[in-house]
Amino acid sequence: KNEVEQSPQNLTAQEGEFITINCSYSVGISALHWLQQHPGGGIVSLFMLSSGKKKHGRLIATINIQEKHSSLHITASHPRDSAVYICAVFMKTSGSRLTFGEGTQLTVNP
């Protein structure tokens, strides 16, 4: 079992829909990263959070440390949101190294 699990693995939505991607982890963490990987391969950092909620434009990330769960929400989705979304954690036992989930492939159709 992976230490970081994401669901769903694949998600197809229609433009305008509200999207949720989930991340669960089995170890104690100090913080969590949400990353976006474009079809061309580049990786963009969306959020780093250790508690509560962060919002940037149409993206919202939440984390519940006690429940070992984080969610990434996209409001009013758009075809340009199509990408792989990756959850990565800083495990308390591993310091600054990131441990990655397998990613969620999101496709938003017009």
Add this chain to the structure above:
Amino acid sequence: DSGVTQTPKHLITATGQRVTLRCSPRSGDLSVYWYQQSLDQGLQFLIQYYNGEERAKGNILERFSAQQFPDLHSELNLSSLELGDSALYFCASSVGRFGEQYFGPGTRLTVT
């Protein structure tokens, strides 16, 4: 644009060869991280340098080595290359020893 640069973008080489990948961190960032992304393994942490010193080590093969220079750029050296080393290699940087990481565009290595 994250401010992290990597060269080259693409590299095609033969088995048994040696290559060097280069990374320049964002201005002001002292930490550099190297990651490997292969189709079957996903993203894996290789190594971190902070201000010239090795800080953390992950699943890095003995055939691979890295260093960070006084100007803070970093190089990842891959030797005795095998077909299985074909992957995307990402560099990331952060301000301190720990914190939000900003990724470079990656180097796509193909070993034939």
